[in-house]
Amino acid sequence: MTSTPSPVAGLLLAAGGGRRLGGRPKALLGLHGRPLVEHAARTLHEGGCSRVYVVLGAAAADVRVHARLTHCTLVDNPGWPDGMGSSLRAGLAAVAASGARAVLVALVDQPRVTAAAVSRVLAAHRSGAELAAASYDGERGHPVLFARPHWEGVARAATGDRGARTYLREHAAAVTLVECGDVAGPEDIDTPEDLRLLG
Structure with missing residues (x-):
């Protein structure tokens, strides 16, 4: 009898105010006629998040x-x-009340992250990885997966705008990198020049 994989929740951080975009909240930026947050949430669903x-x-x-x-x-x-750390803590607290055994974290301002990249990182978890991240030409990026035993440590380290960066650096040897450069891109939208990514 095969065991059913533990559900993985998607966690989309979409709270930023777009300070460097002149105060335009990133969640409401348009992509193909719809808010960017809608696109990012759909990507997580289509990639396999429960x-x-x-x-x-x-x-x-x-x-x-x-x-x-x-x-x-x-x-x-x-x-x-x-900063992002507060959003990561709030999200992890909400997911902790669910039956999810792992969480896959994505950022709303990365429109080139695809469902295929999400699916690859989830596959690494199904193969046993408790910490996994998409990589682009060998550089760690998003989405990032944390199995439940790591949540408390991630939340504790998430301060300011660092999010999970400090925790991932401290546990680098345990992170499974999943190359996604052929199916996705890590570029994020921070400045008006970056809005070209929505074209």
Whole structure:
């Protein structure tokens, strides 16, 4: 008898206010006529995440109105101005109440991350990896997967805008890198020049 893989929740960090974009919340940037947050959440679903949690912050009310996220669990992070770390902590706390045994974390401002990349990282977990990350030409990127035993340590290390970076650096030897450069890209949208990625 084969065992059923433990469910993996998707965690989409979408709370940023787009300070370097002139205060345009990244979740509401348009991609193919729809909000970017919608595209990112769909990517996680199509890649195989059992349930997607979306952390909202800047313009959360507008995101709820304009984005079709009825298939997601929405998590409000009132502390979003403190940086990505607060959103990661809020998201992990929400996912902890579920039956998920691992969480796959993605960022809303990386439109070239694909369902294929999500699927590859999930496959690494099904093969036994407790820490796994997409890599691009050998460089670690997103999405990143954490099995449940790591959540407490990740949350403790997530401060400011560092997110899980410190934790991943401290546990680098245990991270399975999954090359995704042939099916996805790591570029993120931080400045007005980066908006070309939405074209």
